[in-house]
Amino acid sequence: MEEDGPPTAASTPSPVDLERIARAVREILIAVGENPDREGIRDTPQRVARMYAEVFQGLHQNPRDHLKTAFTETYEDTILIRDIAFISFCEHHLLPFVGKTHVAYRPRGRVVGLSKVPRVVDVLSRRPQLQERLTTDLADLLHCELDAQGVAVMVEATHSCMTIRGVSKPGSSCWTFAMRGVYETDPALRAEVLAMVRGG
Ligand SMILES: Nc1nc2c(ncn2[C@@H]2O[C@H](COP(=O)(O)OP(=O)(O)OP(=O)(O)O)[C@@H](O)[C@H]2O)c(=O)[nH]1
Ligand SMILES: [Zn+2]
Numbered sequence: 001m002e003e004d005g006p007p008t009a010a011s012t013p014s015p016v017d018l019e020r021i022a023r024a025v026r027e028i029l030i031a032v033g034e035n036p037d038r039e040g041i042r043d044t045p046q047r048v049a050r051m052y053a054e055v056f057q058g059l060h061q062n063p064r065d066h067l068k069t070a071f072t073e074t075y076e077d078t079i080l081i082r083d084i085a086f087i088s089f090c091e092h093h094l095l096p097f098v099g100k101t102h103v104a105y106r107p108r109g110r111v112v113g114l115s116k117v118p119r120v121v122d123v124l125s126r127r128p129q130l131q132e133r134l135t136t137d138l139a140d141l142l143h144c145e146l147d148a149q150g151v152a153v154m155v156e157a158t159h160s161c162m163t164i165r166g167v168s169k170p171g172s173s174c175w176t177f178a179m180r181g182v183y184e185t186d187p188a189l190r191a192e193v194l195a196m197v198r199g200g
Contacts, residue, residue: 014053021049022045055087063124066119071113072110074109076109079106080196081117081118082196084118086134088125088129089129090128092161093165095159095165099157100155101121103138103152105152106148106149112146134176135154139151139152139153140178143180148180150182151180152193156174156175158173159174
């Protein structure tokens with residue numbers, strides 16, 4: 001007879017092939033000239049596998065799932081959620097890019113639970129990403145799912161691949177913007193939301 005109880009890590013199939021990642025990491029260690037069997041590094045392939053499963057968990061999540069809790073509401077002015085911290089990984093080097101997103105929207109009769117916007121940011125950022133795609137996917141998703149009058153998304157980030165290697169420019173940052181609906185068509189609203197973000 002099967003025992004009842006919550007599923008354990010062993011019984012829940014992971015969508016991520018941890019053993020395959022670990023084998024690949026071991027190969028990388030050998031290729032760079034390391035000894036993968038020395039004591040300090042012996043468990044590194046498994047650790048890195050668990051880390052990738054964690055930081056790329058957004059690949060197996062649907063951001064729309066977080067936008068189902070919405071409330072009927074007559075408020076129709078700008079709602080701005082500023083300084084949503086995120087950590088993502090550039091798809092070119094698999095190095096982190098880290099920063100903040102600022103998300104504004106102007107609802108049309110329905111508002112979403114405030115915490116749901118950062119949850120959507122988490123899902124989209126926990127994937128191999130481009131900052132531009134993170135920005136536009138966030139804007140398109142919110143605009144479509146909330147049927148909002150408009151959505152404005154701003155992302156500011158520092159890319160490790162530009163600071164710790166390659167061109168080596170510590171302190172540099174990249175800003176991206178995506179305006180949809182009224183924020184795209186109405187210059188005054190666009191200027192207002194940009195000023196709100198810059199406002200400190
Ligand atoms: N547009 C964009 N570029 C990114 C992002 N993250 C990393 N990159 C860039 O991706 C580019 C990849 O360029 P490649 O020439 O293929 O790779 P590389 O030889 O490692 O380039 P360098 O970083 O210049 O040394 C680099 O210019 C990175 O700065 C991003 O989110 N958006
Ligand atoms: Zn990169």
